[in-house]
Amino acid sequence: MSHVRTATAPQAALLLDPELGPLLARLSERPVGAAELARSVNRPLSSVHAVLQRLVREGLVEQVSVRTRAGRPVREYELPMPWRIPFAVTPASTFRELLGGGFQARLSTHLDTLASIMSGVDDEWVIEADTLEGNVVHRIQPVGPAPPGAARVFAQGLDVRLSNEQALEFGRRLKALMEEFEGMSSPEVPIWSFTALLTPSPRSR
Numbered sequence: 001m002s003h004v005r006t007a008t009a010p011q012a013a014l015l016l017d018p019e020l021g022p023l024l025a026r027l028s029e030r031p032v033g034a035a036e037l038a039r040s041v042n043r044p045l046s047s048v049h050a051v052l053q054r055l056v057r058e059g060l061v062e063q064v065s066v067r068t069r070a071g072r073p074v075r076e077y078e079l080p081m082p083w084r085i086p087f088a089v090t091p092a093s094t095f096r097e098l099l100g101g102g103f104q105a106r107l108s109t110h111l112d113t114l115a116s117i118m119s120g121v122d123d124e125w126v127i128e129a130d131t132l133e134g135n136v137v138h139r140i141q142p143v144g145p146a147p148p149g150a151a152r153v154f155a156q157g158l159d160v161r162l163s164n165e166q167a168l169e170f171g172r173r174l175k176a177l178m179e180e181f182e183g184m185s186s187p188e189v190p191i192w193s194f195t196a197l198l199t200p201s202p203r204s205r
Helices: 009-015 018-029 034-041 045-057 095-121 164-182
Strands: 062-067 074-078 125-132 135-142
Touching: 009 018, 018 034, 018 045, 018 074, 018 095, 034 045, 034 074, 045 074
Parallel strands: none
Antiparallel strands: 062 074, 125 135
C-alpha cells in the first residue's frame, strides 16, 4: 500500500478545492509537464504554471523528472497519493460546512445542467404528485415526448423504509455499481455526473 501523507492546513485547502480537482487528478495519474497538463484540463498555460508553483511550494506536488527535447527541457510533475486530511486542518468550522462545500458545488452544476436540458427538450412541463411509502413524491415530466437525440437524464429523490442491514446492502450495491461502470470508462465517451446521498430521514429519529 502507498504511503499515506497527512495534510497541513494549506495543503488541505488545495486538496479540497473543487476547482483544482481535475488538475490534481491528472497530476496523480503519472508525471506530466505543464503544457500537457494545461491542455488536458483546458486551462491557460500561465494559470497552470502558477498553480504548479503553489502546489510545489506547499509540498503537495513534486518535480520528478526533466525530459530533454529540442529547445527548453520539460519539467514533469506528479502528485503522490493518497492523503489523509484531519478535520482540524480543513477550512470548515463545522461538519456540515465541510460536507456542504463539495456537495453544494456538485448540486449547483447538476441543477444548471438539468434546467438547460429541460429548456431544450420542451417548453412545457408538469409536476405529477403521487404517494410512495406514505410520502408525497413529485415527478417533473415534459408535456410532449422528448425529441430524437435529446440528452437522457435521470433525477430522482425518494424516501424508503430500510433496516440498518438493508441500508448497508443498498450502499454496498450502489458502490459496486459505480466501481463497475468506472472501470468501463473511456476517454472517447462523454462524462456524466452522479451524486448520491443515503442518510436516515429526520422523521425516523
